[in-house]
Amino acid sequence: MSSKLDNVNYGLEKIFEAADDFLPLNGTDYVELYVGNAKQAAHFYKTAFGFQSVAYAGLETGLKDRTSYVLQQDKIRLVLTSPMEKGGEINEHINSHGDGVKVIALWVDDATKAWKETTSRGAKSYFEPRKEEDQDGVVVKSAIHTYGETIHVFVERSAYKGVFLPGFKKWESDYNPAPVGLKFIDHMVGNVGWGEMNKWCEFYAKVMGFAQLVSFDDKDISTEYTALMSKVMSNGNGRIKFPINEPAEGRKKSQIEEYIDFYNGSGVQHIAVATDNIIETVADLRARGVEFLYVPETYYEDVLDRVGEIDEDLQPLKDLNILIDRDDEGYLLQIFTKPVLDRPTMFFEIIQRKGAQSFGKGNFKALFESIEREQESRGTL
Numbered sequence: 545m546s547s548k549l550d551n552v553n554y555g556l557e558k559i560f561e562a563a564d565d566f567l568p569l570n571g572t573d574y575v576e577l578y579v580g581n582a583k584q585a586a587h588f589y590k591t592a593f594g595f596q597s598v599a600y601a602g603l604e605t606g607l608k609d610r611t612s613y614v615l616q617q618d619k620i621r622l623v624l625t626s627p628m629e630k631g632g633e634i635n636e637h638i639n640s641h642g643d644g645v646k647v648i649a650l651w652v653d654d655a656t657k658a659w660k661e662t663t664s665r666g667a668k669s670y671f672e673p674r675k676e677e678d679q680d681g682v683v684v685k686s687a688i689h690t691y692g693e694t695i696h697v698f699v700e701r702s703a704y705k706g707v708f709l710p711g712f713k714k715w716e717s718d719y720n721p722a723p724v725g726l727k728f729i730d731h732m733v734g735n736v737g738w739g740e741m742n743k744w745c746e747f748y749a750k751v752m753g754f755a756q757l758v759s760f761d762d763k764d765i766s767t768e769y770t771a772l773m774s775k776v777m778s779n780g781n782g783r784i785k786f787p788i789n790e791p792a793e794g795r796k797k798s799q800i801e802e803y804i805d806f807y808n809g810s811g812v813q814h815i816a817v818a819t820d821n822i823i824e825t826v827a828d829l830r831a832r833g834v835e836f837l838y839v840p841e842t843y844y845e846d847v848l849d850r851v852g853e854i855d856e857d858l859q860p861l862k863d864l865n866i867l868i869d870r871d872d873e874g875y876l877l878q879i880f881t882k883p884v885l886d887r888p889t890m891f892f893e894i895i896q897r898k899g900a901q902s903f904g905k906g907n908f909k910a911l912f913e914s915i916e917r918e919q920e921s922r923g924t925l
């Protein structure tokens with residue numbers, strides 16, 4: 545594997561040139577997962593990840609077909625939704641994919657314009673712009689399809705002062721474990737099928753006005769067995785970054801292929817969340833039972849030769865199994881959880897950037913070998 549960064553095209557000039565951003569995005573508004581049991585999932589994200597109780601919608605708010613819990617930690621907002629009836633779209637989603645991300649909602653100033661700009665460039669509409677209101681004001685939402693059964697909802701909320709969205713009530717809970725220092729979503733990665741990476745990168749470029757940041761090919765990211773290809777798409781102001789992975793030919797089954805098999809198609813592979821202090825955050829997460837991928841101690845023997853000087857002592861990073869990588873602009877610290885669901889599908893990345901704007905390419909080989917050990921134990925390598 546190559547860890548040379550000098551010939552990587554970050555494409556930043558291209559982004560800063562994009563003065564005419566037809567789809568200005570303020571950030572990620574929320575991420576909604578369809579899950580088998582929202583009440584228990586909410587408990588998990590509070591207990592294990594330090595999310596706070598924010599809002600609720602269900603039978604008590606007049607909703608008959610679903611229950612949703614909204615949790616938040618700093619700028620990261622998670623919505624967990626379960627069906628209340630047999631049949632229907634949510635049940636079908638869970639039946640096919642297991643628990644997983646249905647909605648990546650994007651915060652915009654004008655949800656009608658966002659829908660028009662994207663659908664006129666070829667996006668498939670999920671729903672047309674619509675107003676939702678209650679006593680706290682008005683929200684305009686619209687939505688388009690992206691890879692697999694995942695959708696983007698555009699949320700315009702400048703005329704709304706309620707706790708989340710119309711129809712939700714404040715969720716008061718006596719059980720409020722402390723946050724762990726997670727700040728915002730750094731990036732969200734999609735896994736797509738064989739040969740589909742370019743198609744979806746083109747979708748983000750043409751339909752949503754994103755530009756490509758970094759590209760890897762299968763020679764960059766491969767171990768003895770597994771391989772993948774990945775491209776990173778970013779919106780104009782850089783607040784939204786979507787790496788897209790596809791499987792590549794290896795001696796055995798790629799981790800991306802394993803994901804596609806268990807998810808039954810394309811979907812969100814991981815949500816990377818940023819912290820200002822990864823040592824404290826990861827120590828806390830571990831104490832709360834969050835399981836992480838393991839890299840062997842040998843990783844730390846020569847890591848400083850590769851990445852140079854860092855501010856942190858190596859020992860706590862080694863104790864917590866945190867990985868380090870460097871690019872032209874600085875370095876980053878990162879670690880990956882094991883899948884947080886029964887199926888080997890979605891997981892989280894915890895990341896602290898110290899200047900670096902890349903995604904930890906130098907760690908991929910160590911990580912893949914770690915994932916392969918997990919696949920081996922699942923009999924899916």
Ligand code: FE2
Nearest residue numbers: 733816893903
């Ligand atoms: Fe990542």
